[in-house]
Amino acid sequence: MKKRILTGITTTGTPHIGNYLGAIKPAINLASDFDESFYFLADYHAIIKNSDSNAVGQSVEDIALAWLSCGLDTNKSFFYRQSDVPEILELSWILSCVTAKGLMNRSHAYKSATSMNTDEEDKGITMGLFSYPVLMAADILMFNATHVPVGNDQIQHIEMTRDIAGRFNHIYKKTFELPEAIIQDKNNTVPGIDGRKMSKSYKNIIPLLSSEKQLKKSILKIVTNSLEPGDPKDTKDCTIHSLYTYFASKDEVDELTNAYKEGIGWGDAKNMLFDVINRDIAPIRNKYETLSSDKTLINDLLSDGASKVRISAKEMISNLRDSIGIKIIS
Numbered sequence: 442m443k444k445r446i447l448t449g450i451t452t453t454g455t456p457h458i459g460n461y462l463g464a465i466k467p468a469i470n471l472a473s474d475f476d477e478s479f480y481f482l483a484d485y486h487a488i489i490k491n492s493d494s495n496a497v498g499q500s501v502e503d504i505a506l507a508w509l510s511c512g513l514d515t516n517k518s519f520f521y522r523q524s525d526v527p528e529i530l531e532l533s534w535i536l537s538c539v540t541a542k543g544l545m546n547r548s549h550a551y552k553s554a555t556s557m558n559t560d561e562e563d564k565g566i567t568m569g570l571f572s573y574p575v576l577m578a579a580d581i582l583m584f585n586a587t588h589v590p591v592g593n594d595q596i597q598h599i600e601m602t603r604d605i606a607g608r609f610n611h612i613y614k615k616t617f618e619l620p621e622a623i624i625q626d627k628n629n630t631v632p633g634i635d636g637r638k639m640s641k642s643y644k645n646i647i648p649l650l651s652s653e654k655q656l657k658k659s660i661l662k663i664v665t666n667s668l669e670p671g672d673p674k675d676t677k678d679c680t681i682h683s684l685y686t687y688f689a690s691k692d693e694v695d696e697l698t699n700a701y702k703e704g705i706g707w708g709d710a711k712n713m714l715f716d717v718i719n720r721d722i723a724p725i726r727n728k729y730e731t732l733s734s735d736k737t738l739i740n741d742l743l744s745d746g747a748s749k750v751r752i753s754a755k756e757m758i759s760n761l762r763d764s765i766g767i768k769i770i771s
């Protein structure tokens with residue numbers, strides 16, 4: 442059996458250093474351990490919480506460029522946009538018809554969205570949000586992915602996918618593999634400039650695809666305490682030190698730790714952090730600049746990616762239609 446990884450990236454917001462360290466880089470590195478790898482832009486997931494059409498469109502482009510700039514190789518992996526593969530939506534409906542509503546009721550995302558509601562239980566809940574896990578299951582089962590790299594918050598969605606796949610296999614015939622999650626951010630909570638987990642919803646990000654100047658500006662905004670240069674500083678719970686460990690060698694980290702003891706000023710510590718981050722992302726920035734100067738490239742790559750995956754998507758749908766009794770009348 443072929444080992445296939447598949448992961449989707451919801452196209453909201455601008456990619457940041459936390460996405461890069463926690464998702465993009467590890468997922469790209471995994472490709473070499475698998476027979477096939479699928480990376481796609483989940484733009485139909487994006488419209489669930491975002492009705493700003495310009496923002497969704499811009500984010501598709503930014504996120505596609507981020508993955509390509511970070512080294513995703515479209516000759517070795519399948520790279521496509523969810524909305525370019527309409528068979529996924531067809532599968533989503535078929536799966537909806539075998540998905541227990543009670544299973545969806547138990548979704549953490551749904552429960553947290555309704556937790557503040559008092560009199561009207563489902564206030565503010567769309568069917569899109571409620572059925573989010575079914576669409577995600579369709580993404581995964583369409584290509585019979587065996588492994589799905591995801592963040593901690595997505596584990597339940599993979600369990601639901603297994604559940605839905607099992608139901609379909611049981612009711613009709615064995616069609617789907619039960620995928621396994623590969624948890625990517627176990628201990629990896631990259632802090633943002635205010636010390637909380639880096640996240641676009643906290644507005645505390647350091648953008649990945651920024652100029653050197655912007656990068657420096659974001660790093661200078663990292664919140665520190667008021668200790669003066671010369672005062673010894675604690676590395677524990679320190680955002681600068683923590684970010685540094687993601688980009689620096691062990692010797693470099695030791696060096697910064699010593700500098701803390703010796704009372705390095707926050708400005709100097711931030712400069713050291715800038716140097717290691719910039720060293721790491723300069724090649725990504727260069728690639729991004731080259732790729733984004735070619736206006737048709739992204740579109741060409743994505744439509745090429747979609748044509749490739751639609752071959753097996755169409756086969757899957759035709760097989761499924763046959764199983765459920767939607768057949769050509771002869």
Ligand code: TRP
Nearest residue numbers: 447448449450451483486577580
């Ligand atoms: N829900 C995922 C997230 O927000 C994105 C996603 C959509 C996904 N479809 C997927 C991830 C399929 C893995 C597989 O992170």
